[in-house]
Amino acid sequence: MKDLFAVIMLSGIYGLLSASFFVAMDAVDVAFTEASVGAGISTLLMLAAITMTGRSEHPVRHKPVLALAVVIVTGSLLIYGTLDMPYFGSAEAPVHQHVAPRYINDSMQEVGVPNIVTSVLASYRGFDTFGEVVVIFTAGMGVLALLSVVRHPKGVAGDIEEIDSLNKSMHEEHLILRIVAKMLIPFILLFALYVQFHGDYGPGGGFQAGVIFAAAIILYTMLFGMSTARRVINQSLIQLFAAIGVLVYGSVGVISLLEGKHFLDYSALSADPVAGQHLGILLIELGVGITVASVMVIIFFNFAGRKDDQQNKENNES
């Protein structure tokens, strides 16, 4: 398929479909993440990317025989690898023998969080999640290093002028969209906070909350223009926040090290181990949420800002 727009839409639809089969398999947390990240924000970021690269793929002369061969060999190796795995849903699978029962039986006493997924993600496997957050942070830094736009500021006065003209044009274009967005954005932000702090009890957590929060800001940026959004969201502040999220996560681990426990063992945070676990999970989820939201906003701003720059250059040349 040569039309990149259609490819992106297909990948979004795939994300939504896999979210629904995760729901069918009772993995609500995973489904929530897939719906918000796979179907929502990644589609959005890729759409932002094709506004710069153009809509269709370059025609390729040679036939990609080598790539096909590599894909076939890797695929058959992977399928060969699955042959040794136990059948899907089989009760004798190793995961049902000791790992899952251990979590299901003991996590209530050890961590005390009703949502076992959160307790596994944030407490038992806290180190993995820390790695994920660092990966997201690194992605944000990579986008900043490679794509960041050096703005030639028109100064605050120029910005205000631009915003004024935008507000005047508001009565002509996108009127309905803007008004509905104004109504919805507070609810989206509130829902993000709910997902963030309700993650202990229901599906949700830092990743989903961060993405939803960023989606609200991106919606605002798309409808009200970059310069308005730049005045609302301070760029250097949001870069600082991206780092603060990772630092909050890491410093919780360091505190438990200083208390003489293992890295990221939250029972060190309070006299009562279960209360300590609660506090630790709340803090690291907060760190995850802050980092994810700010990195998504950074990536979108840099993509969209580059597009703006291209347009300005074309306008100046013509």
Next chain:
Amino acid sequence: MDSLLNISSALFLLIGSFLCISGGVGILRFPDFYTRMHAAGVTDTLATAMILIGLMLQNPDGLVILKLMMILLMTLIISPTASHALASAAVHNNLMPELDKKEDNEKVTSSNP
């Protein structure tokens, strides 16, 4: 009282499912973008609202009704807006409705001879 609730809920659910199916048929069979979008819009708002109201009548629990009301309110705001955005994007890119084109063609062909 119980049977009344059940019957009315079933009625709402039936109307909703009928609208869903007719919307699906409409998306497949209507001739151009705008009419298809009209079919999808009907499915989005009216059918969803009917099904949600039917579910509300099924549930005596207050919290569930509240949540369903929130979802209903959100869909009533969001899906017409989404349809509007789609349609205005299509107009912006100069997509003509199929029926307009046909009339134009007839006029052209009738004026030609």
